[in-house]
Amino acid sequence: MVQKRKRPPVPRIDAPVPPKRRGRPRAYEPGVALGKALDLFRKDGFAATSLDDLSAATGMNRPSLYGAFGDKRELFIKSYRRYRDDARVAMGDIFRNELPIRKRLERIYAVALDIYLSGESGPRGCFTVMTAASEAVHDPDIRAMVLEGFAELDRAFAACFRRAQEKGELPASADPTLLAQLASATIHTIAIRARAQVPRKELETIVNGAIEVMVGAAK
Amino acid sequence: MVQKRKRPPVPRIDAPVPPKRRGRPRAYEPGVALGKALDLFRKDGFAATSLDDLSAATGMNRPSLYGAFGDKRELFIKSYRRYRDDARVAMGDIFRNELPIRKRLERIYAVALDIYLSGESGPRGCFTVMTAASEAVHDPDIRAMVLEGFAELDRAFAACFRRAQEKGELPASADPTLLAQLASATIHTIAIRARAQVPRKELETIVNGAIEVMVGAAK
DNA sequence: GGAATTCTTTGCGAAATGGTACAAAAAAGG
DNA sequence: CCTTTTTTGTACCATTTCGCAAAGAATTCC
Numbered sequence: 172m173v174q175k176r177k178r179p180p181v182p183r184i185d186a187p188v189p190p191k192r193r194g195r196p197r198a199y200e201p202g203v204a205l206g207k208a209l210d211l212f213r214k215d216g217f218a219a220t221s222l223d224d225l226s227a228a229t230g231m232n233r234p235s236l237y238g239a240f241g242d243k244r245e246l247f248i249k250s251y252r253r254y255r256d257d258a259r260v261a262m263g264d265i266f267r268n269e270l271p272i273r274k275r276l277e278r279i280y281a282v283a284l285d286i287y288l289s290g291e292s293g294p295r296g297c298f299t300v301m302t303a304a305s306e307a308v309h310d311p312d313i314r315a316m317v318l319e320g321f322a323e324l325d326r327a328f329a330a331c332f333r334r335a336q337e338k339g340e341l342p343a344s345a346d347p348t349l350l351a352q353l354a355s356a357t358i359h360t361i362a363i364r365a366r367a368q369v370p371r372k373e374l375e376t377i378v379n380g381a382i383e384v385m386v387g388a389a390k
Numbered sequence: 391m392v393q394k395r396k397r398p399p400v401p402r403i404d405a406p407v408p409p410k411r412r413g414r415p416r417a418y419e420p421g422v423a424l425g426k427a428l429d430l431f432r433k434d435g436f437a438a439t440s441l442d443d444l445s446a447a448t449g450m451n452r453p454s455l456y457g458a459f460g461d462k463r464e465l466f467i468k469s470y471r472r473y474r475d476d477a478r479v480a481m482g483d484i485f486r487n488e489l490p491i492r493k494r495l496e497r498i499y500a501v502a503l504d505i506y507l508s509g510e511s512g513p514r515g516c517f518t519v520m521t522a523a524s525e526a527v528h529d530p531d532i533r534a535m536v537l538e539g540f541a542e543l544d545r546a547f548a549a550c551f552r553r554a555q556e557k558g559e560l561p562a563s564a565d566p567t568l569l570a571q572l573a574s575a576t577i578h579t580i581a582i583r584a585r586a587q588v589p590r591k592e593l594e595t596i597v598n599g600a601i602e603v604m605v606g607a608a609k
Numbered sequence: 610g611g612a613a614t615t616c617t618t619t620g621c622g623a624a625a626t627g628g629t630a631c632a633a634a635a636a637a638g639g
Numbered sequence: 640c641c642t643t644t645t646t647t648g649t650a651c652c653a654t655t656t657c658g659c660a661a662a663g664a665a666t667t668c669c
Binding site for chain 3: 192193194195196197198231232234235238239
Binding site: 410411412413414415440441442452453456461462 | 625626627628629630634635636637638
């Protein structure tokens with residue numbers, strides 16, 4: 172007995188080290204594949220995206236897709252989760268920051284426009300809004316996710332306005348919940364209009380006007 | 391020669407009289423068939439609606455559908471035109487009426503909610519918004535129609551606010567164009583949320599808040 | 610090296626899809 | 640009654656769609 176069998180390396184919490192899986196190694200990275208799937212779904216929507224399209228975009232053939240993510244609907248749901256997670260990190264800092272309310276709103280909408288207008292073949296809009304318009308009607312699970320998405324945005328905006336009110340940036344008479352609904356409505360209208368290829372300039376005009384009404388006129 | 395061949399009946403302008411067409415008579419009424427097609431497209435969207443579905447709903451078989459309306463895309467476009475025409479007549483009176491601005495907005499949103507929440511199997515939302523989210527991205531013709539729809543609504547709202555301003559219901563400092571964009575944004579947000587089955591009560595809360603901001607706070 | 614495991618590849622198949630060809634049917638014209 | 644015109648009904652075609660089964664390849668475990 173020369174030496175005890177080499178112990179498996181102590182798994183560090185944040186180790187990106189491949190954990191020595193057992194069989195044939197994957198030919199794809201689940202993360203990037205899911206990203207490609209999300210891109211496609213955002214571009215064409217659920218119904219108009221075929222498994223062949225998804226297969227081509229991810230580089231995985233259909234059985235692999237199926238094995239990794241389940242059927243088309245499950246893949247769509249996982250793509251949506253990914254979108255929400257991405258959006259959360261993109262927005263999170265700004266929502267949490269302690270900037271003046273006006274500055275904060277400006278940054279939020281700027282990031283939103285970046286997200287909605289990105290896309291090589293046309294602006295991709297807001298996936299939550301797109302999904303609400305299509306799949307959410309007939310699929311209860313998807314509907315629940317979309318509703319949670321709306322609610323989360325409403326809450327985040329409301330927290331912003333409440334904080335601003337506490338800091339005296341808004342009059343005591345202002346209603347944070349109401350303002351939040353207006354802020355969300357502005358998000359929704361630019362998301363939709365972006366999808367119809369309204370140019371960024373016009374969307375920014377809408378945003379600036381809305382900000383003016385929300386924090387300018389009320390001050 | 392007893393009598394000159396009976397002249398074709400003088401065509402009264404609004405005569406619903408069948409004009410004695412030449413061949414086999416139609417087994418459907420184009421108007422109602424188009425209405426059924428519109429219902430389907432609003433429920434499921436373009437991609438998820440098959441010609442079989444359309445055939446079943448209209449009672450026309452596919453060749454007849456094709457002959458009457460052209461291919462699926464043309465049928466979709468004609469359905470959309472029909473939707474816009476219907477919406478115009480439903481909204482037209484209210485927009486033209488000389489009611490106090492607040493009353494007017496209340497009525498407009500009430501009618502909008504009726505349109506968006508109707509539908510036997512779930513609320514059908516706003517067809518313009520739905521189409522903007524899906525087909526408008528890749529189809530220039532459809533995109534043009536959607537953009538015109540947005541613009542028309544913006545203009546109608548702006549005219550409302552301008553008129554209210556002239557009548558002294560709004561301060562001279564108010565910006566009708568800006569207010570119109572807010573009013574449209576409110577339309578868009580309730581259209582989307584309706585589609586996600588947010589109950590009417592909540593949508594009315596959003597509407598009331600928006601009206602308050604637009605004409606209440608500004609007064 | 611052989612067994613076990615995990616993923617990939619090929620290919621199939623049953624169903625659905627958009628669109629059309631063609632004959633039969635129903636009406637008017639003569 | 641025969642022709643012409645227009646619409647219907649049936650049947651079909653080529654393609655696409657989703658999903659899966661079965662065999663092959665790459666890797667670890669013993």
